[in-house]
Amino acid sequence: MLNGIIIAIDGPAAAGKSTIAKKVAQKLGFTYIDTGAMYRALTHKAIRSDINMDSDKDLGDLLLHTEILLIPKNGGQAVLIDGVDCSDEIRSQEVTSNVSKVAAHTTVRKLMIEKQRALAEGTGVVMDGRDIGTAVLPAAELKIFMTASVDERAERRFQENEKRGIHSSLSQLKEEIENRDRADSEREISPLKMADDAILVDTTSMSIDEVADKLIELAEKRMER
Numbered sequence: 462m463l464n465g466i467i468i469a470i471d472g473p474a475a476a477g478k479s480t481i482a483k484k485v486a487q488k489l490g491f492t493y494i495d496t497g498a499m500y501r502a503l504t505h506k507a508i509r510s511d512i513n514m515d516s517d518k519d520l521g522d523l524l525l526h527t528e529i530l531l532i533p534k535n536g537g538q539a540v541l542i543d544g545v546d547c548s549d550e551i552r553s554q555e556v557t558s559n560v561s562k563v564a565a566h567t568t569v570r571k572l573m574i575e576k577q578r579a580l581a582e583g584t585g586v587v588m589d590g591r592d593i594g595t596a597v598l599p600a601a602e603l604k605i606f607m608t609a610s611v612d613e614r615a616e617r618r619f620q621e622n623e624k625r626g627i628h629s630s631l632s633q634l635k636e637e638i639e640n641r642d643r644a645d646s647e648r649e650i651s652p653l654k655m656a657d658d659a660i661l662v663d664t665t666s667m668s669i670d671e672v673a674d675k676l677i678e679l680a681e682k683r684m685e686r
């Protein structure tokens with residue numbers, strides 16, 4: 462693709478990665494890939510299939526027999542599991558509390574990385590997750606490590622839940638986010654970690670538009686090179 466580059470956005474939970482990735486991709490005409498949604502999809506199917514989530518082999522086998530599709534929908538992305546739209550289900554509390562455990566397994570990560578690399582081939586891409594700049598697409602032209610204070614991130618998730626009609630406890634959300642960040646950062650394979658050549662963007666006191674504009678500016682500079 463002419464001028465297409467790869468933009469990798471990593472960072473902790475609820476930092477705004479998906480929101481910004483979506484906007485940047487739309488603006489630049491790139492493909493947007495939410496890798497967290499892929500791990501969530503596998504976790505959802507594992508829960509529904511009663512699979513042992515401590516077994517790397519069982520999860521790997523399940524993933525080989527699962528079709529996960531990310532398709533553009535209303536400016537966002539729908540997640541289809543074996544042809545069924547599960548976009549809301551993969552955001553459930555049950556999936557959220559099990560996804561880091563599922564994502565820590567060797568075979569699961571190996572298969573997911575293969576899928577993610579294939580999705581990024583031959584097109585301008587904005588991919589967000591935890592290990593995009595470090596493991597999935599280490600040659601990305603632009604790497605962003607997006608963060609915000611944990612209080613701000615919990616507040617954002619709280620407001621997001623309210624909008625979806627889900628009433629949650631702010632302190633519980635904060636604890637869940639801290640636990641998930643810890644699990645994601647401490648796992649052995651591709652832990653959540655800023656790549657050496659990533660640009661740190663602390664969004665704590667920035668609006669969505671400010672963050673999106675900053676990334677678009679950085680991307681345009683990279684494309685001019």
Ligand SMILES: Nc1ncnc2c1ncn2[C@@H]1O[C@H](COP(=O)(O)OP(=O)(O)O)[C@@H](O)[C@H]1O
Pocket residue numbers: 473474475476477478479480481617618620621664667668669670672
């Ligand atoms: N800079 C920002 N300022 C305020 N709210 C934001 C900002 N970025 C994202 N949000 C909101 O925070 C919530 C979490 O964002 P999301 O993109 O899902 O984060 P992540 O993909 O990092 O988990 C969403 O409701 C989103 O609208």
Ligand SMILES: Nc1ccn([C@@H]2O[C@H](COP(=O)(O)OP(=O)(O)O)[C@@H](O)[C@H]2O)c(=O)n1
Pocket residue numbers: 473474475476479496497498500501560561562564565589590591592593641645
């Ligand atoms: N590239 C990625 C993306 C997500 N994940 C895992 O998937 C979980 C859910 O990711 P997500 O991006 O949907 O999480 P939120 O920050 O949106 O809640 C993370 O907490 C990680 O455990 C991962 O291990 N590697």
